[in-house]
Amino acid sequence: MFFNSRSLLAAALVVVGALEASAQALEFKPILDLKDYTVGPDSMKRDSTRPPLELVPISDPGFLTHGRALRRAVTGKEAFDVRSAETFYWGAYVGDNIYIANFTLSAPDDDELIMPLERFSKQLKSLKCGTPGQPIVMEFSDQESFEYALSAWDWVNKEDVNKFTLVTEPDQCYKGDNRSPYLVKTITFDKENFTANVQAEEQEWSKVARNFRLNLGHQPVPPATANVTHPHLQRREAGKEFDIAHSFNGNLFNFDVQSPTTAGMAMNADAEITTAGRILSDFDIVMESVTDIIDKIPNPDIKLPDIKLPDLNPFDKRAAGLKREVGLPKDVKLTITPQDVTASFLLKLHADGTLGKPLDWSMSPAIDIPIYGFKVGGIIEIGPFLTMSAHYGSTALEGTGDLKMGANGTLDNSAKLSVQMTDVTKNSFENWTPKITGIEPTFSAEFTGNMKAWAELALVIKAEVMGKWGYQAGFEAQLPYFQADLVGTKEPTGVCNSTKTVGIDLKASVGIDLSLQAGSVKGAAAASQSLFTTQWPLYTTCLAIGADNAKTATDATATGTDTVEPTGTEAIPTGTDATLTGTDAEDTGPIETGMPTETGVSNLPTFRPEQQD
Template identity: 25%
Template sequence: MVPSTLLSIALSYGLLGLQVLATPIVNLDQIPPLKAIREDDLLAGTVPLNKLHSRSIADSMKNAIQLMPIDEDEFLPSHLRKRSDDLARLDLQDQVKLIYGGVVSDKQIYLANMTLHQPDPSHPLIMMEKFDKLLRSISCRKGRVVLRFNDEDAMNYAIKAWDWINEKESDYFFLIANHKSCSENMQRTPYRVDKVKYDKKSFTTTLTTNDIPWETVATDFDLSISSANMPRRVRTRSVQTLDIIKRGFWDFIGNFNFGKSVYWDLTIGDVNGGRRKIFADPLHEFSKLEITCVGCYLAGGVEIGGFIKVEKGSVKQLYVAAKPKNLHGKLEVETFIRASLPEPGLKWDVNLFELGIPGLSIPGIFTLGPSLQYQVGFQLAAAGGQGNFSLGVQTTIPNEATVIGNLLDVTKSSATGFEGSTVKPILMLNEMSARANFYVYAQPVIGFGVRVLTQYGVEGAIELKLPYINADIVSGYNKDGFCPNDKLRRVSGAKSTSGANIELWFKAAKFTGFPSILSDFDRKLWGVRWPFYETCFPMQGSPGFRPPEPVYPTAAATTIDPPITVTRSSDGSPTFNPRAIQDPPPFTVTRSIGIGSGPTPKPQVMRHPRARRAIA
C-alpha cells in the first residue's frame, strides 16, 4: 500500500506525461498542523438508510446461517472437563451457558456465547446436554419428558435435586433440551417443568412439561458473537456446520479464544485499474459530460463484534463493534467536460458494488443480518469551456482503529485509533479552458439488521467516507508567465486548490419494540481534514523541459472532531443538518479567467498531445 503522504508540494512532473510545475504555499519545513473538520465542512445531511440497504439487510437476515448448539464441554481440554458421570450435573442452576456455532466459509466458524440467567430466584434452570451421559434413554412427548437413568444413584440424586417442585402448584423449573426427540431442527428447546414422577424400579423419571417460547425463559441474558479460524489441515475436508457439533471436533481444532471477532472480507472493486462509468449524460441534460471511476476499490476487511444484554424482558444494551483489518482503498474519478453545466451544477451518487455477507441466527433468540455497499458520489459545477482531469485519493485506515456503536444510547458510541489514517492525493490535469468546482467521495457502508427474540429489532449502519475530496480548478493566462518559478514562463495554465476529509458516521433507524423515545439518528464519530496545497500547471511547455521529481513528505492525521449528532423526526427529515460542502459559487464566466496583468485572450483549449479524447 502507499506510504503516508501529505501533499506539501504538488506534482512537479509526470502526470500522464504532462509537464507541470508545482509551487508550494509554505516551506517544506513549515508544514501546518491538520485542521479539524468544521460543521460546515460536512457532506450535507448524511443520507438515511435507503431502500437498497434495507432490502440487502432483509435478504441477509432471511438467509442467515443458522447456528447450531455446541456443548460447552467441547471447548475444554479433555483433562479439564467435569466427569460425565458426575452426579452434580443434575443440580439446578441460577445461570447456564449456551454456545452456538456455524460454518461460514472454509476459513471461519461463527460462534455465539450466551449466558442465560434464571428469570427469578424461585425458578432455576438446567440443560439436558449437561446430564445426558447419566441417562440410558430420552423420550419427549406432548406434555411430558421421560428420562431413564443409568443406575439407582443417579435416580436418587435427581429426586433430591428436583422433587421440591411437587410441594406447591406454583413451583417449577426450566429445562433446556437438546435431543432429537425433544427439539426441532436439532435446536435447543425450552420447557417449563411443573411436576416430577419417579419409578425407582426402572430408574425412570417423568417430567410434566409445558412448551414455552424463548421469551418466557430468556428474560435475562447476555450474548456475544465471536469466531474461530478453521485450521489449514481441515480446510480441504469440506467441514459443515453439523461437523462442528460432533463430540471431539474442538479437540481437533486445538486452542480457541472466545475473544476473537467475526471477520468480514470487504474486498470489492477492481485493484487492477479497471474502468467503470458512473455518469454519461443519460438524460441529455448535461451535454458532453462523462465521469468514470478508474481502479476504484476497497481492500481488506473488518472484524465485527456484538454484545446484547437483556434484563427483565427488555433490551438494555445493544453494541456493535468494528475494527479494520488491513483496510485500504482507492478512489480516482476521471472527468471529461465539453461545455458549461446548468446552474447550480450536477450532484450524483451511485452504488458501484454490493457484497453479500453471511448473516447469523439463533432461532427464536437472535439474528444479525449484515450487508456492504460501496458508494461513489460527486458534485460538479463547471463554466467556461472544456476540461479533462482526474481527482482522487488513496487511503489507508490503521488496524489500531476501533468503532463502538451503541444502538440504544448514541452518546456512548465512540471511535478511536483513526488518527493514523493516511492519504495520497491523485490530481491529473490533461486539458483545461474552464473553471471547475468538484467534490467526490467513496463511501463503504456496512449495514446491519439486528433482531432480539421476536419483538425487538433495529437497522443500523457504519458509514466511512474514505474519503471525500474537493478541488477548485481555474484556468488562466498571464503574459509574464502563469506559474511562479516556471523557468519557461509559459503564459497559460491552471491552478488547483484541494483538500480531503475522512469521516466516520454511525446511524440507526427502524426501531421495533423499543420505547418511542428512541429516535432515528446519525452521528459523526470521527473526522479529520487534510488541507492540500495550491498546485500550478503550466501548459504547452517545451518538449525538452523536465523539472525534478516531486517530493512527498509524510504525515498522518492527528486532529479529531468532537462528535456531531443528527436526529430525525418521524417523517425522516433531519432536525439538525450539518452542511457538507459549500455550494459551488455561481459562475458567470464565459471565457478563460485571466490571472495577473495583461490582456485576456479568447478562450482556448490547453491540451497535452497525449491526452485521450473520449468525447467528440
Template identity: 25%
Template sequence: MTVDMPGSNENILSMERFDGMLNKVECGNNSMTLGFVDDETFKYAQQVWDWVNGFDNRTFVMFTGRGDCSNNSRRMPYSVHNIQYDEVANVAYLNATAGKWKDLVHTYKLHVGSVEMPSNVHSRDLSKDTSINLNADLRFGVGISSGPVFGDFSCNPCKTSGKLKFEFDVETELFIPTGLKFKTRPQGVKAEAGIRLRGGAKIGSTVPVTRIPIAEVPLPGGISIPGDILSLGPVLDVEFGIDVSGAELAFELATGATVTLPNDAILEVDLLDPSNNKFSGWKPDVQMKPLDLQARISTKITAFFLWAIQLEAEVLGQGVETGLEFRAPNFELSGQVVASKNGHACNENDNNHFAFRVVPTYGYSFKFTVGKIRGKTPVDISLAHGSFPIAEPFCFPFDEASSTTTKPTTKAPSATTKPATKAPSATTKPATEAPSATKKPAKSDKVTTRDKASSTSPTSASPPTSTGSGNNCTIQSGQKGVCMDRTACKDSGKGATPGFCLDDPVEVQVRTIV
C-alpha cells in the same frame, strides 16, 4: 450466551446436566418423556425437578442439547409446567411446551466476537471467526442526467479490500435491554477509486448532490444462530456522488486515490450510554493520483466515493442496525472568476485582466451510526474527517479585448498531484487555448473569448462587432451577449441572435443574455 431466570416462580435447567444418565428421550410439542438408567439417577432428577410441582404457577425452562431429541440439530427450549413420575420404570413425564427462544428467554447475556473461548467450556452452536470480508470489485460507468447537468461518470479501478473484526455484547433483563455494546477494528481495510467525470451544465445552474447507487453487496461474515437467537448480516452499500454548482457548459475531471485505514484503529460503542463511547486511530493514509482538469467556468465540482457497511443484528426478536459510512476519497474543485483592471489576475508577472482560479482539494469523512431497524438513529459518531489541497491553486486566464494573447497560468503543484495541461478535445475546449494564429480578427472587429475566435463573415447576417470587454460583446443589432463556439451555443439551451448563433458558420457565436 448465558441465560438467567431471576423470578421466584421460574427456573432454568439444561438437559446436558443429565448426560450419561438417560436411556430414553422422547420429545413432542407439548410433552417430553425421559427414562433414567437406574434408581439413583432417577431419584436425583426428582430432587431437582420436584420444585415445579410445589405450586401451580411454577415453571422452569429446559434446554435440550443438540441431538438430545434424536434429530434436533440445535438447542431447543421447553417450558415445563408439571412432572409425573413412574417410580417402577424410572421414567419422568414432563408437561412441557416447545417454544421459541425469543418468547421463553427474557434475561440473558450474549457475547459474539473473535475472542477464543476457554478450553473447559463446552462447544456451542457458534464457532467461527467474526470478521467481515470487504473484498469487492466495484468498477462501473454510468450516464448522468440530473436537471441541467449531463455527462458521464466512471470509476476504474474501483474496489474495496480487507476485513473488519468485530465483537457484539447484548444484555437484557425481562426482555428490556440493559447492555448493548459494539466493538470493531479494521484489518487491512483499503478503498481504491480512479474516477473520471465529464459533462456540462447550464450557466448559473446549481444542482443538489446527486447520489448514484452502484452496488449492494452481501458480505461474507454473516452469522446465524438457529432458533431465532441471533441473525447478523453485513451488506456493503456503494454510491458515487457528484455536486456541480454554477458550471458553464463543459468540464472534465480525472483523478483518484487509495485510502487505507490503520490497523490500530478502534471503535467501542455503548449504545445505551454514549458517554462511554471510545474511538481512536481512524485517520487514513491517502495516496493521491495526479489531477487532470479541463473546464469552462465552474464555481464548484465535487465527486465522491461513498461506501457504507450496514450491519443488521436481530437478537431474540429485538433488532439493531449499525453502520460504518466511509466517504472517501472525496474530491472537490472550488473556483472563482478574478477581475483586475491593472492586470495580474493570475500572478504578479502577467498582464491578464480576467482569470478563473481553481483550488483542488481532497478529503474524507468516516462516521458510525446506530438505530433500531427501520427506525431513528440515536447514535451518530464522527470518527474522522479532513480536507487537504491536492496541489497549489492554478489559474485559467482569459483577457479583455485589448489583450493580444490568452495563456493559462498555473502555479506549480506538488510533485504527486500535477494538474494536466494537455490540449482539450474539440467539444470541450478549456479557457487555456490561444486564439487561432491563422484567423486573427481585424482590429475593428476584435472579440475576446476563452474559445477559439474567427473573423470570417457569416453567410446569413452582418458580422458581430465587439463593444464590450472580457467575455461579453455587443453585435450590430445592439443586442448584448456572450461569445462562445457553435457547439457550446447549441448546448446552452438559451436564446440566440439569428445569424450569429445556430446557423452562423463562423466559429465565434454570440448567445443573447436573456
C-alpha cells in the same frame, strides 16, 4: 483524491448488532412488523440476497480458540443439579476469526430453575423424547444417580408455580431439532425401573428467556487450527462472511451541451470504485425482567406494545391491577473493528464548454453489496444491508479536455468504535484516521473552476431478538468531499517551472464526516449523532500541460509529451502534509498541519475545524 474518507469509515461499520441508537439514552421499543422498520435510502429497504451465517451449538469454545477444553467438565452426581443460571455457546468461523455467541440464561426467581441435558445426558442409560404430547423419558444407569436426581428435581412437584427450563441439544430429540428449551411442570419418578417421566412442552426462547445476557465476540484463529478443531463449522463459500469486497467500473453520467443540468457544458464521467476487507463487530445485550401492573382486565390478547414503560410504578395502579413480567433490554454495547479494509476511487471526466449552473449529481439507485449476517437459531438474527454510490459536484468549471483524479484509502486494523447504546457518555472512538494516498492526476487541457466527488457507502443493520424485539441502526456517508480547486494559467515564458506554456494550479483537500443514524418504530428516524468531522489538505501542485514551447533566452527546447507532468510541489508527496501516513494525529492540527486531530474520547464529540480559504 476524490475518495471520500468518510465513506471509507462508513464502510467499516457494517455489523453493529441488535439495537437502536441516539445521542441520548435510548428508549427500546418493540416492533410489530420488522418489515416496516427501516431507515436509510429506499434501496436499503429490500431483503438481503445472502442467507445469514448460522452459528453452530458447541459445548466448549476452548476447543476452537485454544485447541483444548477450557470449561470445567461437570462429572458425577453434580451433573444432575439444577441451576439458577446456565451458559450456552455457539460458534462459527469467519475467515481467520472464530465468532462465539455466549448466551447466559438466568432464572433469578425462587420458582424457576434451569436443567441442561448436555450436562448429564451421557450418564443416562437411555433418553426418549420428541413425540408431541408425550413425556420425555429418562432411564438412569444406576440407583445412586436416580436417587440423586429425584432429590434434586422433585422440587418441581412441590408447588404449582415451580418449573424447570430443560434445554436439549441439537438432534437430541428428533432430527433437525435445534438447541431448544422445554418448560417442565411435573416429573413422575419410577423407583423400580430407575426412570423419570418428564412432562414438558417445547417453547420458543422468547417464552422462557426474560433474563439473559448474549455476547457475540470474535478472536483471530490460525487457519491450521480452524481446519483441525471444528471443520464442520466451515462454510461452503468460505471467506465471504462480512466481506465488503466489491467493484464498480462504468459510466456515472453523460450530459450533452444542451442539457439543462449543465447548461452549456457537455460532460461525461466514468468511475472505478473498489472496496475490500472485512468489518467485524462484537456486541453484548443484557435483558432483565420488569414487573408491570397493568390497569386492564386480564386478557390473553394483551400484547407487549400495550405495556407502557413509563407506567411501571405499581403505586400508580389500582390494587386490582394485573401483575405481569416482561423482559426489557438493560444494556446494549457494540464494538466495531475493520480488518484489512481498503477503498479506491478513480474519476475520469470529459468536459467541453462552460458550466452554466451548479451541478450536484448523485448515483441513483445505489448499488447493493450483499453481505452475510449472523444467526443463532431461535435467539437472534442480524442482517446488514450495504449500498455503494458515487457523487460529483461543481459550482464553476470551464475548459475542454479530459482529466483523471483519484485516491486510495486504508483503515488501520487497530481502529475501534465502542458504543454504549444506553449511555452514550461512555462511548469511545479511536484510530479511525485513514491513510490516504492520491492517484497522480492527469489533464489533457487547461481547466478553471472547482469540483468535488466521493464514493459513498451507506449501511443499515437490522436485528431481531427472539422474534420479539427488533432494532435497527445505520451509518451513512453523505458529505463532506474530496475537493479540487483548479486555476488555469498561460505564460509564454513557461509555467510550473517548465518549458510548457499552459498549466493548472491544483489545490486538493479531503475530509471525514462519520455519523451514526438511528432508527425507530415504523421507519421514523430517532436521532443522528456526529461521530467525527474534520478536513485537511491533500496536496497543492502545478501541472504543466501540452508542448514544450516556452520562449527562453537561450531558445532551448525541452522534450516532453502531451501527458501531465506535475512539477514544483510533488503531486503525490509522502511523509508530508499531503498524505496521511506515518504522522501521529495527536501531534498535529486539523488544518494548518494537514492532519486531522483524533483521540479516543467519551460521547464522541464533533470536531469541526474551519474551512480553508
